Amino acid sequence: MAPPSADSPATSFGGGSPDPIVRLTRALAVGCLLALIVLGLAWELWLAPTGQRTWALKVLPLALPLAGLLKHRLYTYRWVSLLVWLYFTEGVVRATSSTGLVVALAWGEVALCVLLFAACALHVRWRLQQAKRRNKP
Template sequence: MSETPLVTLAPDGVVRATRAMALASLIGLIVLGLAWELWLAPTGNGSLALKVVPLLVPVLGLWRHRLYTYRWVSLLVWLYCAEGLVRATSEHGMGRWLAWLEVLLCLLLFAASAWQVRWRLRRARQASEQGSAP
């Protein structure tokens, strides 16, 4: 089984656009989580705002185009999506709308991360094939 070697390529339009979408949706999830639990529809004493702490970790990796970060954030985001779906079906009023917004941001983050990974791996494979051609 042969693996595609990673080739460092300059970011193109798709890479820049998906990074912007991933960063925007990730920052949106952070802001939403804090605003939701501290001001808009707090549950309890605001300790649920700590749920955004794991979302702070990938910000720098996405900013620096780290492919590995895109891969694992596309898995992490499903925890937040599940929370959003549960709360969207169990809460009322403002909490329900915030939960649906969380689900939407999660789907955007997943789509951007998946697209980023697939696009960059395809470009690396094409570059390595062109480099090995006689």
């Protein structure tokens, strides 16, 4: 039987229950991702819509990695940590160039992006360290 890869759930679980740090970072990443989706939809559809509300489609790329995060796919955590910087940039630009409610929504988006990035980075780092420890002779 081949040893589990760094991308398999068994790597973080060691055949038993998940490591507390893995559980925490997974929950934080999934929660922040869902919050970004809800914030993006609420922002563009109800709270401060721009144009014909078509900007709500910007949350579609955020919906794609949700299944991968829930299935503990390490690769998904890696690319989400890159994808999130697009939303971070949008938040900073809108926070510094708009007025009113948009500023608060934009800073909320920035905060969620930073938390999501930190959760993904810590999750990846911890799982790779755990896999390295298991593979040492």
